Amino acid sequence: SEMAMLAMKSASGVSPSFGSPGGTVTSTKIKRLHENIRVGTWNVTTLSQAGKLHNAILEMTRMKIDVLGICEMRWPGSGSMNTHDHQVYFSGTDNNKHEKGVGIILTKKMAACVTNFIPISDRVMLLQLKGRPVDINIVQVYAPTADKKDEEIYELYHSIDEVLKKLKKEDVTLVMGDFNAKLGAGKTSDHVGPFGLGERNPRGDELEIFAETHQLVVLNTWFRQPPRKLYTWKSPKDKPGEIVRNQIDYIMINKRYRNSCTAIKTYPGADIQSNHVPLVGSFKIKMKRMSPKVQQTYDLRKLKDEIVRQSVKSAFIEKIKNKLSTSNNIDVTLSHFEKAVQDIKNEFLKPDKRKRKSWMTNEILELMEERRQVKDIPAVYKNVQNEIRRKIREAKEKEKQEQCLEVEYHQSRFDEFNVHRKVKEITGKFRKKNWGKLIDEDGNLIVTKDEQKEVWKNYLETLFYDTRITQEPVTANKEGPGILKEEIELAIKQTKEGKAAGPDKIPSEFFKLLDEEQLKWLTLIFNSIYESGRIPTPWLRSEFITLPKKPGAKSCGDYRTISLMSHLLKLFLKIIHRRIYRLCEEEIAPNQFGFRNAVGTREALFSVQVLFQKCRDVSCDVYACLIDYQKAFDRVKHEKMIEILKQTGIDNRDLKIISNLYWNQTAVLRLENEHTEEVAILRGVRQGCNLSPILFNLYSEHIFREALQDIDEGISVNGLKLNNLRYADDTIVFADTIEGLQTLMNRIHDTSQMYGLDINTLKTKFMIVSKKPISGVNLYINQNRIERVSKYTYLGTIVNESWDNSQEIKCRIGRARNVFNSMHAAFKSHDLTLETKMRLLRCYVFSVLLYGVESWTLTNETTSRLDAFELWLYRRILRIPWTQKVTNIEVLQIMKKSRELVNIVKCRKLQ
Structure with a gap:
């Protein structure tokens, strides 16, 4: 029979490459990245403990796994991060709790093939990779345990159903993970093979129905292996006399590509302190490496170095010296300016490639390997594990000491940027790339990038649609002076640095490199725009990026759209703003504070x-x-706004600029370095x-x-x-x-x-x-x-x-305490001076506590509460336990200061 032939081919290791089912696809157009990849799934019980991620990658390397699905990852939120030449994608809880969670770890080469990532929930995620000639979908699953309610199981399978319905039938789809279901031994259908383990349970029936519904084959039931290579879970070590072994983790593939799997088995020798063992399969899959569409970043802080700044300035002025002209089309001239900026950034301001130093040591990794080899000797295993924990604590402490020394170094150089960056590293607030899923207006999950872009385009069109009247012409009569060079110089001086550039990618820092000749050119360009009222086409196009308003954002309305616009346009409008501000301000009543x-x-x-x-x-x-x-x-x-502006009596040229700016503007939304189609902003x-x-x-x-x-x-x-x-x-x-x-x-x-x-x-x-x-x-x-x-x-x-402030004051103290506790690693460190800790305290904790303090009514009770909280902070900084009988006066003497919190409150109220 067909399934018998499949078993024979699988046992012999012979399997055709997939491309079209059962046949070999030959093509020389796409370079092959892999011919054989190894994919696994493993319930690790947690990756939130120090060293666990390193342990998982160590085992991946040893077992030569290219893609490893993780169950019970226990990382809150969802996103991705680079670590140790691997890429980690994860999908966890929205409530910041270290529970459940799934993830996928890929080698650097496989990560280059990723095209899409969708975090469905804290139990399901989808990762899509580019293959040849069809793509690969990996759905990682962590099912509820047997003691959970049936409703949770139904909800899980429903969410997987929603994902699978969205995937192309011709693509390879792998559904894998810990299903907490026993299929048992013996063939029951064309989807479940004869080489299972144990007896089936009701959850196993549900899993088989799911496999049949979606035409999936449970691969690890189709390969004959000894029982030791079949089980994926065994009873915890605290029950040595009642060891039970079950097969509850599975890798499934759509039926048409079942013969792409050449071998699959478990590896009970792997060790990550979990009662599960990894299930790993080998697949004949040809991958296509994607050209990276990464937003290029530049280190503009290099311009603070005077030597670099002078070099950049000289090269920049030389590049634009003969390219800038007022006789040419303004759009063309500005494009020359934009190209010159881009060339200079590529030549001088590319960030230095600094590999983040890891606290992990070779000694700890060697101990982890030693622990794996003594898995069957509990006493020795425990001793090695205790040694690993001690070494991890020492390594983490050493890393923290080095980071604190760096904070002190940057503080001595008044480098606030690097001080705050290092503080975030110490407190563990490193940045991960956040991801979220997207649903349309009907609640349907959106999977593909093209669909996502279409949904966002429709959302923006609806958001900014209006039955706007035709623009009324504005006669730009000369009523005041043209734009002066001094106005541009003042606007440049007031321009803030470090702001995200717009679609033209020109940072504001470059304006401060212009010399007298370029400033004259910019003055002529601005006056040409000001007199004609015609705004350059690139300036009319904005670029939206999205930020979630709350954890677990799903629909477009749950995201905040942030607009990025040309800094040259901002510079021009800053001048317009100074000219119209006084007239507009006179119209606004004093009860408007914004x-x-x-x-x-x-x-x-x-x-x-x-x-x-x-x-x-x-x-x-x-x-x-x-x-x-x-x-x-x-x-x-817009038409109402222009009518109101006419009533203020502003210069007609200013009015014409604003009118043309609003009537001709468009926008696109940037989605993972791709863009939607242009949308008119009405x-x-x-x-x-x-x-x-x-x-x-x-x-x-x-x-x-x-x-x-x-x-x-x-x-x-x-x-x-x-x-x-x-x-x-x-x-x-x-x-x-x-x-x-x-x-x-x-x-x-x-x-x-x-x-x-x-x-x-x-x-x-x-x-x-x-x-x-x-x-x-x-x-x-x-x-x-x-x-x-x-x-x-x-x-x-x-x-x-x-109208009682006591509730607000309690809330403020609670929020400030949470901030302090989240930064305990910095405040309790012996390697930061008290002076530096007080600066951090005022910056991070007092700023949260004292918001809105001017409206507080101080009573004896609230004053005592503030005093008590201030001393609580100092005692935590000095690491004085409550068991020590240290008076408040002694605490202040050790800190070499007096109470300041209530005095700050009183001073701000007097202001």
Whole structure:
């Protein structure tokens, strides 16, 4: 029979390469990377302990495994990282707990073939690789144990079903991992072979149904092996007299490619302190190495070295000296400038290849090998394991000492950048590349890159779509001076360094290398644009990148889109901003605290605190609605915005620039170094643009001015009615009666809709600040009842109906304590001076604790609480246990300082 022939071929080691089922594909177009690869799966019980990842890679190398699937990885989050010439992909929990988790470790050569990674859940992940002539899909699975509810099993198989439905039928698909199911010995179908182990259980029936449904073959049941090479799990070592061995880990492949597997067996001699053993198969697979589409990075900090800076400046000026002209097309001239910058970056600013020094030593790796060889001698095994733990502690401590010395070195050179970088290394906050899965509007999983790009394109089109009118022409009459060279010099001086470049890849640092001649050229270019109103085409194209708003982001709405735009355009608009700022600022009321000079969140919180506290003191009830707008910055109507700008009386040339900028802009979204198609931006203020804050404030001001004109509702302050406080779009509306608040909200809602802004009635809340309890009061917006809350987080602080700061202070102390505990490795180190620790304490801990401190009301209780927390910090830094009878005075003497936290609070309140 066909399956018998398969078993015969497999046993003899003869198997045709796959490309088309059962036949050999020959082609000379693609260079082969591998003809035979080894793929394995292993439940390691955890990789979160120090040394476990090194142990897994050591065993991979010894067993010559190219791709190793990991179960029970126990790494929170999802992402990828490079380590020890291997690439690790992992998918874990969203709640930061070290539970469950799956992963795949690949050799450097195999990692070059990866085309896509989808973290499905903390039990399932998908990795796609480029093969010849078909691609390879690997689904890594960790199933719930037998004691878990059946619903968890059904949910697991459903999630795998969703993935497999999305994969191409002609591709090779491997589904492997710890299924916690026993298929048992004896052939039962064309999907489960005769060489299983033990007796089947109900979970085994479910696994066979799953294999039949998706036409998968369970490979490790089709190869005759001794029982020792079949079992994948044995009972824990604490039950030496009741050793049970089972086969619960499997590697499955789609049926049409079953003959690509030449051998498969377990390796009970492998050791990683797990009661599972690795299952490894050999496959005739031809891989195609992908050309890396990696975003090139550059070390712009090299420009801080004066010698390098002068060399770069000379080469840069020489390159652009004869290329820059004002007679040519501006787009062409700017492209010469862009190319010169790129050439200089490639020549001088490529980052030095520094391999991150590992704390792992050859001695520890040799001990791990020795431990593996004595697996069957428990007493010796335990002694070697204890020695490994001791050596790991010593190695980690030595690494921490070296890092602390580097912190002190950089601190002595006032190199804050490297100080913070090293502190993150000490505290273990190294960066991993974060990944997330994506679902469409119907909740379907999106797998391929093309589908992902299409979903994102549709999302952006919907987000920025509007029935915008045709652009009205603006006559650019000369009303003021042209752009002066001094304005450009000032704008360059105020430009911040270290910011991500836009689509043209020109960093702002290069503007500071321009000499007098280039500044004159830039002045002529800017004036040509300013007079004509025509903005260069590359400047009109923005590039979005995505950042998840929360762990476990799935839909496009769960991501924050960050816009990157040309720094040359930002420089130009910085000049426009200085020219229109005064006229626009005069239009904005003093109760707007967002994006304004000399005011911010501190002043907003202080104003709210003082106003509501005064109302309580005179027994005036306050009915407050905390408004949440739906994507307010992305809903601004361009035609309304231009109308408002006309009323401010700004120069027509400035108006024409802004109008052309908004009517002709497009954007793409960068997705793993690929881009979506261009999308027209028909509404919303430009993200990352110098003008956006002042334009949005102006827009918001006109909404509230129009909505609240001729309304005498609110709270009387010095004979005037005050009814709202705003920080950009974060708005509190208040009145002294519920009827007054309802009137205000009706007008604000209707006017906001006319201007394109929608109030999110689910997230908008209202509260009543009163000395006496008030019930039976309701607030409605657009016939939707608004939820009444006793507390609310406004601008990052907790406000409540009793207007008591004690709850906020407790919360701040708790957050500061969490930050301190997360950095305990630095604060408890003997290798950092007390002076450096105090700098870190003020930078990382006090900054979290003292946010919004200006609005606090200090009482004896809160003062004592702050004093106690400050001394708690010092005792932890000095590593003084609670059992030692050390007084607070003695602690301060050892620290060589006095209490400072309460004094800082008082000083900030006085400011």
